[in-house]
Amino acid sequence: MNALQALYQVQELDTRIFDLREREEKHPLKADLEELGSRERELAGELERLQEELEAWRRKLQSLEAEVQRLEEKIKREEEKLYDGKVNNPKELRGLQAEVRSLKRQKDDLETELLEGMEAQDEMRGRAEKLGGELEALRAEREGKERALQSEVQGLQAERVELESRKKELEAGIDGDTLDLYRRLLQSKHNLAVVRVEEGVCQGCRVELPGKEYDRFLKSEAVFRCPNCGRILVK
Numbered sequence: 001m002n003a004l005q006a007l008y009q010v011q012e013l014d015t016r017i018f019d020l021r022e023r024e025e026k027h028p029l030k031a032d033l034e035e036l037g038s039r040e041r042e043l044a045g046e047l048e049r050l051q052e053e054l055e056a057w058r059r060k061l062q063s064l065e066a067e068v069q070r071l072e073e074k075i076k077r078e079e080e081k082l083y084d085g086k087v088n089n090p091k092e093l094r095g096l097q098a099e100v101r102s103l104k105r106q107k108d109d110l111e112t113e114l115l116e117g118m119e120a121q122d123e124m125r126g127r128a129e130k131l132g133g134e135l136e137a138l139r140a141e142r143e144g145k146e147r148a149l150q151s152e153v154q155g156l157q158a159e160r161v162e163l164e165s166r167k168k169e170l171e172a173g174i175d176g177d178t179l180d181l182y183r184r185l186l187q188s189k190h191n192l193a194v195v196r197v198e199e200g201v202c203q204g205c206r207v208e209l210p211g212k213e214y215d216r217f218l219k220s221e222a223v224f225r226c227p228n229c230g231r232i233l234v235k
């Protein structure tokens with residue numbers, strides 16, 4: 001095989017290598033994973049805020065409970081004074097009774113608040129549990145897709161390694177200057193540096209070679225470049 005035919009095969013391998021690289025870079029699972037990741041962060045943030053709120057409620061209810069307890073003890077002490085017979089003055093007794101009634105009202109109000117708070121807390125716990133479940137499911141889905149992506153990427157990379165090694169063998173039969181030109185053209189010509197000429201038409205730019213140029217090309221054994229796009233032409 002002459003050097004130009006080898007170069008054409010190198011181009012064919014490179015085209016497949018570029019394709020594999022692009023399939024890896026733009027793998028649809030990557031977009032899926034990005035979306036799952038952002039949804040997961042969103043839910044995790046929501047759950048964190050909910051847990052902070054729950055913690056604030058827990059502290060609030062704890063202090064309400066302590067306050068109710070304090071009132072209960074105070075009521076008990078005042079009632080004892082009412083009934084132990086040590087207070088006989090009617091005015092003082094009425095004062096005590098009024099005090100007990102007022103304390104009981106305060107206690108009732110606090111108990112109502114406590115009850116409402118506990119209901120709100122229950123509702124929040126339910127939401128947190130539901131969020132936690134959703135988050136868990138998202139995480140499992142993401143991990144599954146990560147494993148799938150990893151295995152696909154490994155497959156694509158293995159295929160690329162195989163193509164790279166075949167390319168290296170072919171490159172060994174091509175001179176350095178031609179390879180340098182090829183690599184420069186790959187960069188500047190959208191990864192297509194070597195093309196066939198079919199019925200006098202360059203398959204890179206689709207422009208027909210002028211008659212004289214075409215004749216020269218047909219006779220040429222050296223590197224011949226398209227007069228229009230500059231790509232290396234092969235028969």
Ligand SMILES: [Zn+2]
Nearest residue numbers: 202205226229
């Ligand atoms: Zn051309």
